[in-house]
Amino acid sequence: MTKEKPEAWLPLTPAMFHILLALADKERHGYEIMREVDERTEGKMRVGPGTLYGSIKRMLNDGLIEELDERPDPELDDERRRYYRLSDFGRRVAIAEAERLDKLVKSARSKKLLSARGT
Amino acid sequence: MNLSTRVYGLLLLAYPPEFRREFGGQLLQVFRDSYRAEALNGSVPSFWVRTLLDLVSTAAKERIENPGREGVSMNRRSDAVALLGCAAIIAIAFLLQYVTRNSAASLILINYVLDPLVVTGVIGNFIVFLLSKTTKFNPLRIAITVFAVVHAACLLLIVVLSSSGPPVNWAGILIGYVLSFVIWVGLHFAWRTTNRNQALNSQH
Numbered sequence: 088m089t090k091e092k093p094e095a096w097l098p099l100t101p102a103m104f105h106i107l108l109a110l111a112d113k114e115r116h117g118y119e120i121m122r123e124v125d126e127r128t129e130g131k132m133r134v135g136p137g138t139l140y141g142s143i144k145r146m147l148n149d150g151l152i153e154e155l156d157e158r159p160d161p162e163l164d165d166e167r168r169r170y171y172r173l174s175d176f177g178r179r180v181a182i183a184e185a186e187r188l189d190k191l192v193k194s195a196r197s198k199k200l201l202s203a204r205g206t
Numbered sequence: 207m208n209l210s211t212r213v214y215g216l217l218l219l220a221y222p223p224e225f226r227r228e229f230g231g232q233l234l235q236v237f238r239d240s241y242r243a244e245a246l247n248g249s250v251p252s253f254w255v256r257t258l259l260d261l262v263s264t265a266a267k268e269r270i271e272n273p274g275r276e277g278v279s280m281n282r283r284s285d286a287v288a289l290l291g292c293a294a295i296i297a298i299a300f301l302l303q304y305v306t307r308n309s310a311a312s313l314i315l316i317n318y319v320l321d322p323l324v325v326t327g328v329i330g331n332f333i334v335f336l337l338s339k340t341t342k343f344n345p346l347r348i349a350i351t352v353f354a355v356v357h358a359a360c361l362l363l364i365v366v367l368s369s370s371g372p373p374v375n376w377a378g379i380l381i382g383y384v385l386s387f388v389i390w391v392g393l394h395f396a397w398r399t400t401n402r403n404q405a406l407n408s409q410h
Contacts, residue, residue: 117232118239135260136236137221140229141268169232 093176093183096149102134102142107151107173107181114155114172117143143171151177211238214257219340220265222272269339288397289335296327318382322360326386330356334394349394357387
């Protein structure tokens, strides 16, 4: 399944893309993912527990993310927590989705739907 | 474990058993962590509202995607037939009630049966459907218990309301409620027996 082109997975749901973004720089457990999304979007996007683990289940099945066998910091952390990281395929899907959104924003800009700010 | 976490733990029964086995512990842990943070900010009520909305939408999604071993199409068809059947019986009873309101039929106590058939049918079937989808209890036992409780509650309500109103025909009301209970439980029994026979035939 993961040998398919990343574009076949697009567009991702907002929750899935935010989870992939949260895992892009480091492995995290569920609550850490929720907090990262909340902080990065300044509270505009909040992922509930059901949405989080429903998305995680699908992304594990599709090979976009992987569960870690060992906890990154066993000394400091609760042993019941499960950590997740981006798979190589998941990274390619995240890049493809970011490029798709980038093209969309460029189109919006060319139609003058966005101000010059950030151009 | 605080009360909110216990309540959330119970609400997790809304998810399919496979999903609960795989992620139930994680869901509970994330809820506990989030609850602690929200309690510090003093925003527990809005947190509960968000969590409940999240639970309802994602549990429904998981149930639709993973309805159990019998398979999606069979379950959906069976549920749809049962719900349509109940709706049809309630609608017919309601229409008959309206048509016979001023006719000779009302003299032979038909309306005493139709009234409870409609009221307990709407309430009872809704509760039976929810419980049979979210718990592992025997569906027929659920139906018998729920209809017994709903009929008893309705009778109790009539007793309370009639104490300050005009006199009522207790014999007619009682016969009507007993017949309504027998009809609904009988229909559920017939439905479960048919379903079980179909499942046995498909296994052979």
